[in-house]
Amino acid sequence: MTIKSELTKLWNIATNPSYRAARAPYRAFRKAHGKQTPAQFAQVKQGDVVLDVGGYIGDWSDDMTKRYSVMSHVFEPHPGFATAMSERFADRSDVHVHAYAIGSADGSLDLSDQDNASSALVSDGPTVRGTVRALGPVVDELGLTEVAVVKMNIEGGEYDLLPAMIESGFMQRINRLVVQFHKYGPEDVARRDVIREGLSRTHVCEWAYPFVWEQWARKTPEMTRGEG
Template sequence: MSLKSEVSKMWRILTDPAYRAFRSDYKAFRRAHGRGTPSGYTGLLPGQTVLDIGGYVGDWAETMTARYAVTVHTFEPHPRFASMIKERFADRTDVISHDFAIGSTNAELILSDDENASSAFVTDGPTATGYVRDVVSVFEELTLGQIAAAKMNIEGGEYDLLPALIDAGLIAKFDRLTVQFHKFSEGDRTRRDDIRKALAQTHHCVWCYPFIWEEWHLKELGA
């Protein structure tokens, strides 16, 4: 880290209470779950269906298949990363790759080209074109039944996808959901709160580090 960046970080720690709280939550998350994307689940069985929503290059899907022998559907709209996933698992039957995002409707996405932070909500710099498909139609097309676990890291797309799942009643198909909410503006706090209230009708929050990661379980599943 450059001296300028270090000074900027220290200044934020000294002057911004929200930033200090976020850093404290992040350190607590790291102590409990490690550095990477959460992948520890109790009760998963071989052959169950898992969704990797925001697949990036397939590392989480690889971990889940190796650890639990589940079948993973990856959804990744960025054409470069989707191609990498497809090639990586070309000879595998336990990872099914889909080169599109899922959301409330069919649409074209203009994505920032920023590795695992690529987003349709940040379009500075180079961009790539991807697609989002209506989640209801996708679930019907893929004949998806109960989802044993799902990871959702879609750089702001959660504010579209989660309400769509809730409104369609599809959220009840998710036994376990690990989601990262993103804050691009102060309005995202309210949007997250509204989604959490709706999600609490069917699920209970097992653990939560705001705007880092949180995990929800279907109420019928228990703890």
């Protein structure tokens, strides 16, 4: 974050009541879970597979692998970040860096080059070109039959990827999903609602701080039978 943006944030907090209200979920999340991306899961065990979707510089994967001895697949379309992670984890067999995003279809995207806020939905400033690969072939190629945790922070890409995960049935293979939805406009409220409805077919929301972080857990067989 730049000094200018930090000063703007502090000014808005001091002078703008609606801005303070919008930040309330963030403050509540920090009080309950701390500042960092959620990385504590009682159900995760040694040897599990986790997906770091939007890896940035790889801190979440590093934390998870050291904490639980899991294998992490990291997906990062920003060429600079992907290269840095490949170098960071070059001597590690438990972190696999994939220099592309996953989405509903193959393609490419122009990413704003804004450090950890790089997004295909923000066009201001310099950009870099990233690659997108369709979800299905990636799942088959990596043999993702069972996934303990998916962490997703992809700056708006969730509105493309999550529907693909739901409609393909891949969500049924995921035990926990921790996702950060992003709000770039008022239409994203409805888009999030639709996706949450889809997630509720196979998962239950354990906690949610709107447009900050929320966590979903796969329904147990007992829960599924009860719905029938």
